[in-house]
Every structure is written in structure tokens, then in C-alpha cells.
Amino acid sequence: MDNLITDSRYSWTRLALTLCVGTVINAGMWAIIVIMPAVEAEFGGSRAMASLPYTLTMIGFATGNYVIGRAVDRFGVTLSLIVAAAVTALGYGLATLSGSLVMLSLAQLIVGFASAVGFGPLIADVSHWFVRRRGIAVAIAASGNYLSGAIWPILLAGVLQESGWRSVYLVMAVATLALVIPLAFTLRRRIPEEAHAAAQHASTLNARSSGLSPRTLQYLLGFAGIGCCVAMSMPQVHIVALCVGLGFGPAVGAQMLALMLLGGVASRIVSGLLADRLGGVRTLLIGSCLQCLALFLYLPSGGMVSLYLVSLVFGLSQGGIVPSYALIVREYMPAKEAGARVGFVMMATILGMALGGWLSGLIYDLSGSYHLAFINGIVWNGANIAIMLWLLSRSRPRAPRAVAA
Template identity: 25%
Template sequence: MEFLAPRRRPHLGARTPTRGRRGRRGRRGGSARRAGRSAARTSRARAAPVARVRGTRGRTRTNPEPARSEANTGVIAQRRMAAGAAIVATPTPDAHPATEASTEAVTEHGRPPAALPLPATLLGRPVFYGWYIVGLAFVAAMMSSGIQAYSLGVFITPMTEELGWSRTDISLGQTISTGMMGVLGLFIGGTLDRRGGRGLMIGGAVLAGLGFILLGQVRELWQYYLVKGGVVTLGMVGMGAMVVNVAVSNWFVRRRGRAIAISAMGISVAALLLPTVASAMITAYGWRAAWAVIGVAVWVVMIPPTWLIMRRRPEDFGLEPDGGRRLAAVGDAREERRSQVDAARWTRRQAIHTPALWMLILTFGLASMGLGAMLLHLFPYLTDTGFSRSEAAAGFSMIGLAGLLSKPFWGLAIERFAARVTAATEFLMMALGIALILAVDSTLSMFLAVFVFGLGIGGVVTVQETVWADYFGRFTLGMVRSIGRPFTIVSSAGGPVLAGVAYDVGGSYEVAFIVFIGTYVAAAVLILLTPEPSPPASPQPSLAAPEPVPATTDARHAAVEAPPAPRSDRLAGD
């Protein structure tokens, strides 16, 4: 039998009969050759990505290169899984989660993680870098969406009185701006996914500040349309809600609701302060000087922190979303689905052929139709009703106060309850607020009605951004949002014009406001009927060529559960 046959030694030449100097020298030569081969294997192991494996006996072994045999890989994987082996993250004891990157970690592009610019501890406590992104998003929301939504309503009366324009003329400028934002959004989604938002936000801040300064110099209607629909819009696209909210969604998954809610509080702060401050500046210095002050403020507040803080994704720096502090509990269906959706990568073709995409577009299109119109025309509606400018400004500020107080609750609610139910509740709250506004008959009732409407507005950004991310994940979220944004913008752009025409023709906003109540109710019904899409199938990795397992830079991050691919030449040893 073959296994009983004696093992024959390879012939290495004539052997000397004695153990003289020549024989010992020959054995030394063979040892040198073996040492050379061992050194070569060691150098290859150092060059290859290393996954550290902890077995059942506490020993740590390394697998320096991919398996060469698919069959051997399967055998070894089964043995190790049966023995209970698991890959564990082995960070350096002094590794800093936000400033140091492990030499074993690699990004999705195969490069070592870069260092982050801000400290990972404050007052002796660890801080996940994503919260710096949230802080920047708070400022960006205040200086972009906040100014865009809450500034023009204060400027309508003085601009129309001095320039002789109608309110429809002013509203058309807002409509042009909104429509252009939808068109331009088509071209930034892919860039946002690939490169992140820092360059877009800096360029947007430069253009937005310049546009606001130029608004204070317009004297003809075409100049207003050019500046408002061109320069200001380009700036708002770069540093607006889509860019900052995609960035926040990339850094958070489990805590996405509260993170977006905190960042969106910047809009509420703008709503709380801007009407009063802008109205005071217009009274003291005129509307032209007020626009110039707003433009300079955008430059000062936005450009330096954006350059310092904004980064694309945690994976680029060896981190995980949410700080990687907790694994989903086994059997938690919602957490398991969230993990599947978060890892999904959609193509444009797959997203376009998904019914849920078009239902969400229609839902948020109906909801946004009334939002832009109410924010633009609510201030003049209150003054037309008989309230003074100071009373109207104070009442309008209730939107900001209510939104500031309600945003954290909306964030926690959408983390705990189904996104569809939370969105429907928010739409119905806004419909109730508009109905109460139509029924005001005193200063107290006006404050209460606007406050209720503000409670609904407090959930707009949080709910919309979280719904999109929960439905389509975060890796291709910019691309998916860029598909739906033009259609949503067309609907929202028509709201201000509808309200302006209703006032110019009928002398009242009542008809338009009733239409907006109907659109919010329809949006609530439609979102409840929108199913969650199934994530696209991703190709299964080959056992013969596994991906290198990167070690994280934070000991709090979750362990990787897939077994390593062993070397085939160690099959006998295992």
C-alpha cells in the first residue's frame, strides 16, 4: 500500500561517505535555502493584509495572504467555525478612534484611513466624530434653509412698495429659485456620494453670500430673477438641505433620527431670530443694507467651519456609523432590515424601477406644495388680517420656537415608530395648523395657531430625510435623492405662485390655504400606503478570494463575524 511505502528523500547529488567538512557544508547550504524560503514567506505575509484570529485555546494566529484553494478554504472555514473561532478586532491599546488609524484598516478604495482634524475627547469623554458633522449641519441649516425659507417673507412688503412689483412677481422669483434647485440637484447626487460635501458646501457658501449682497442692489425685475434664480440658487444647492442631510445620514444609522433632528434645529433657530432681526434691520437701515448683512454673515459663519469639519463617511477614517457601539440584537426584525437596507447599493436603473421611489416623490411633492407657500405668504397674511408688523413678526417666530422644541421629539419618534406612521402624523399636524390659522380672531389665537403649525414644520426635515435613508440606505442616497428632487421641486415651486395668484385675483389667501390643507391630508394617506422596497441583491463574495478584514480604530466597534480565509499550505497543520 502506498502509505506503507518508505518516504524517499529527494536526490540532492552524491553524498559523501563520511560526515566531513563537505557534508556539513552541504547541510548548511540546505539550511540557508530553507531560511531564504521562510524569509520570503515572511516578507509576503507582512506585505499582505493581516487578519488576526483568536482560536478556542487563546492563541493568536495570522493569515497573511488569501487562500489558494477553494476546497481547502471551505474545509478550514468549516473546521474553525465548528471550533468556535471568531475574528475579533484587535486595535492598538492607545489607538484614538478619531485621530489614529490602524495600519491594518483600509477604506473602500483600498487606501489607509486618513486622520480626522478634531479631537475625539471633550472634557475627558469620548466623542464620535459624527457629532461634529451634526454641529456643522446645524449651522448650515440655519444659514441656508433657514434664510431661504424665512427671509423673503419679511422683505416682500418693503421691496414691493419701493420697486412697484406685485406679490406674484416676488413669488415667481421664489418659484424660479426652487425649480432651479431641483434641476441642479440632478448633477450633485453622484458627486456627493463619491467625494462628499465639503467642496460643494464651500462653493455654495461663496455664491450664496454674493447672491444675497446682489439682492440688495437689484432695481429691475429681470435682475431680481437672475440673482434670486441663478446666483442665490447655485449657492443654496451647494450648502443646502440635500448635501448636509446626506452627510449626516452617512455618519448615523441607529441614531439617524435624533442626529438629523438636532441638525435641523438650525432652521428653527433661523425662524426664531431672523424675522425679528431682519425686520429691525429693515426699519433701521433699509432692506438693501439688510440683504448685504445677511450675505456677509453667510461667508463668515459657513466657510471656515466647513473647510475644517466636513468629511464624507466614517469608513474613510476607519470608523463605523454611530460610533459602532452596539450590535443589533439577534431576532430584532427592524434592526436586521435596517442593516440590510443600510448596506444596499442601488443603481439608477434599479431605483427608477422601484414603485416606492415614485410614491415617496408624490408624497413629499404634495407635502412641500404648501410649505413653501406658507412660509412665504404667512407674514403678509397676518399683516393683511390686521396685525401690526411687530405682532406678525412675533407670531411668525412661533414657527421657530415650536420647531426648536419639537424637533428632538420627532427624531426620537421616528427611531421608535414606523417611519410611515410618523410622517403621516407630521402631515396631519400641519393641516391642523393651517386650519387654525384661517380661524384666528385675536393675538393669542394667532400665536397658538402658528405654534401648532410650527410643531408640524418641526418634523419636516427630520421625517423626510430619515424616510429616504431608511428606504434606500446611505451609500447611494445622494443618487437616489437626485432622481426624486426635480419632481418634488416642481410641486413645491407651484405653491407660492398659487398663493400669490389667489391673492392678486381674489384679494385673499383663503382659497390657497384650503388647497394646502387638502394636499397635506392626501400626503398622509399616500405615505401610509407606500411599501418599503426590497434591497437589491448584492453579489456573494468568492471563497477563493476573500476581502481583507480591516481592524477598526475603536475598541467599541463591533466584531466581524465572518471567518478568515486560511492559507492552503497550512491545511495539514490545522
């Protein structure tokens, strides 16, 4: 294996480093969820207004996936990571100076935009270094996002309780600069041209079999991503607020979120192994159906034990969905455009999370409960399932060959 460019010992080392980077810098996406009850208590306002900083975070995260993805295609991942880490730390610092929800939301827009480098752009970068094991590699790289959400809230729970949410953000600013920038220099090596050529050949054949242009497929995947992530956002964004409303407290909600995300990590690994056999479309379809089932299970759940169990089931069901979009992009679209194309589809999924997070808060304000919010997610999930079934009926993807050094 050592004589290969792709799937080599270096590829796996690079994947491990990528996972470490993602676990640190993706915290920008999750921090606002954990502090949301404290922010609502400090600034007041409705549940929908308290969700505004999260929505702006996700809008920034979505845009950053596309913009920084294009930058990675042009300038490489190292420079992109260094700049993004500095801007993320700046956003954390500005957030600590906020005197209103509007100011905090604008700061979160910056945090979300810059921390996006740890998701779609990193996934696209590491996907170039694998062919036979691309599914599991992409799944592991994407797991940095969930590990971040599972680890950092637990690590910083004491800081939040004793010193408040502003101290949490100062700690994250220092951690981002101290950990991400040194790791960025370990990812300086670029993929050789011959590896791009082999991937290009396979993706051209796949695109031809589907009868769809890369642009058309990109938009179709974007809409599918919005559908599945509106559904996904209901438990992920509002589980802490749901637990507070039921009288269980924010600590219980944070534990459920961590359990959900750890289940998502396990799900991503299993889905990655499955994707190496079945391909991205089939794997995404399986995950989407399981997620829909898990959302139904939330409807009758109202006790602490049942919510713990269903949150674990939800995490185990949906973790492989978003990484599968990156695999579909790599199977059907030009390799040299991977950063921008993966970034666009990841942008759509994150916009779905932002829309779903806001919609769930609005539905709660109008109805007084989250029951209809779960039903809203199920409907959006159904649209995603329909698109994947249609795409599966049109094509049979081919894999590229491994490339020797």
C-alpha cells in the same frame, strides 16, 4: 461608544458643526420672505408678482438640493460647502443691484441654488454617521433650516427698518463667507466603507419587502413631498403678507414666522426621537395628519392672538415631516447614493413649497383673501396622507447595525 464609527462622540461633534453651518447658509431661503412687503412696495405689482422672487428662490433651492447632493456623493461635503458659500454670497450681492422684480428673481435663483447645500446635502452627509440615533440626528441637522428662519429675521429686523433690504443682503453675504467657509474645513473626514456596506444591506432588505424599485419609490416620495409642502407653504410663505393685509404690520408677521419656525424646531426634535422608534414612514404620517389639522385651525382665525396661537400649533405640527423623507430614503435606498436620492426628494418638497407659495398668491389675487388658499393646502395635504398610508401597508423597514471602528 468611542470604539464605534457610527453614533460615536465624533458623530455628535460633527452633527453640532453641521447644525451651525445650516443655521447660517439656509438664511438664503428665508430672507426673501421677510423683505417681501418691502420689495412689493418698491417695485409694485400684484401679490403673485411679489411672490415671484420667492418662487425662483425655491426653484433654485430645489435644484440645488439634487445637484449639490450629487456633488457631495462624489467630492465630499467640504468642497461643496466652500463653493456654495461663495456662490450664495455672490447671489446676495447681485440682488442688491436689482432694479426690477425680474432681476431680483434671477439673483434669488442663484441664492436659492447655492444655499441648498445647507439642507438635503448636509442631512445626507450627517446621516452616514448615525444608525441607532439616525432619526434624532437627521432632525437636528434639518433644524438648521428652521433656526435660520427664526434667528436671522429677528437679528436683521433693525437693519431692515433703518437701512432697507439691500443692507440686509450685504450683511448676509459677509456672514455667509465669514462663517460657513471656516466651518466647512471641520467636516473633511469621510465615512469608512464598512459603514456604507452595513447600511446597504439593510436598505436592500427594506426595498425588497416593499416591492418597489429605488427609482419608483423615489418618484413616489417626490410626489408625496410636493403634496405636503404645497400645504406647508401657505402659512410659511404668506404669514407676513397676511398680517400686513389684516393691519398688524410686517413686524408682527415676522414674529409669527419666527414662532412658527421655533415650534418647527421643537417638532423636529420630538419627531426625530419618535422616528428612532417608529421609523420614517410612520413618523411622516403622524406629522402630515397633524399639519392638516393645523391648517383647518387657520380657517376661523383672524385676530392677532388667534394667529399667534395657530402659528405655534402649525409649527409644532409639521416640523418633522421633511426630515422623515430623508429617513425613508436611508431606510430603503443605497447608502452610496444618499446625497443624490435625498437631494431628489428634498428637491420635490422644495418645488412643492415654490408651487404652493405661488398658488397661494394667485388664489389671493383672484379671491381677495387667503381662505381658499388654506383649503387648497388641505387638499394637497390629503394626497400626501394617502400615499404614506399606502406605503405603510406594503412594508416593515429594518434598521442597519452599528459599525465598530
